[in-house]
Amino acid sequence: MSSLTEAIQKHHRSLGKTLEAHARGVGGGEPQTERNLFVAFLKGDLLPHARGEERHLYGAVDALVREHGKATATMMIDHEFINDYVAKIELATNRLESADGSERAQMLRELRELSLRLDAIVELHLAKEERVYLPLIERYLDQAHQQQILEAIHESYEEEKKMPKERPLDVRNVVPRERHTLIFDTFTALKPGEAFVLINDHDPRPLYYQFQAEHSGQFSWDYLEQGPEVWRVRIGRRA
Numbered sequence: 001m002s003s004l005t006e007a008i009q010k011h012h013r014s015l016g017k018t019l020e021a022h023a024r025g026v027g028g029g030e031p032q033t034e035r036n037l038f039v040a041f042l043k044g045d046l047l048p049h050a051r052g053e054e055r056h057l058y059g060a061v062d063a064l065v066r067e068h069g070k071a072t073a074t075m076m077i078d079h080e081f082i083n084d085y086v087a088k089i090e091l092a093t094n095r096l097e098s099a100d101g102s103e104r105a106q107m108l109r110e111l112r113e114l115s116l117r118l119d120a121i122v123e124l125h126l127a128k129e130e131r132v133y134l135p136l137i138e139r140y141l142d143q144a145h146q147q148q149i150l151e152a153i154h155e156s157y158e159e160e161k162k163m164p165k166e167r168p169l170d171v172r173n174v175v176p177r178e179r180h181t182l183i184f185d186t187f188t189a190l191k192p193g194e195a196f197v198l199i200n201d202h203d204p205r206p207l208y209y210q211f212q213a214e215h216s217g218q219f220s221w222d223y224l225e226q227g228p229e230v231w232r233v234r235i236g237r238r239a
């Protein structure tokens, strides 16, 4: 790794860590000095970092993207994060169905935090599309081409809506002792004919035997992906 990459990554980590620490603490009745420190960090570190990049890095990057890169790659990363947050929100929502007491309060806080983070990402993402992409399209693509894109978007949207609703249940970040309960709760909530897709970091074979023991004849089990890093299994309730 070059020293420039290394330096920028290091600075990013440090900015991210400090920002997260402040963001988690702020608004919880902390002394005014804490809040002042937060603002000082934002104005004294975060914003100068951005301005430094605009002045000295982005010019070089612009030329490189034109030559060797893909301008939409950054937007695809936004989409990846948006997907990830949706999965986390779904997971928190599923877990809330069976959570109670202090766990419930904690899950609700988590859900709220996840939703706000997603909201911020989407707000930024939409602004980028509307301020950069749409004006380019408007200016340089003829009407027929624009119409063609619009129709294709509509079509794929309709296609997706027709696809069976199989919600993913990603348990990779769930502590192992809670995984089985979560999975069985999700299964119990299914209506006949419905399914969900279990995503795990190892082969959930033991779970299969537990399903056989407890729900023999009532469930379907189809591997969609079998490692080596991710296992995806469609688990359905038989009609």
Ligand SMILES: [Fe+2]
Residues within 6 Å of the ligand: 012, 049, 050, 053
């Ligand atoms: Fe940066």
Ligand SMILES: [Fe+2]
Residues within 6 Å of the ligand: 079, 125, 129
């Ligand atoms: Fe988008």
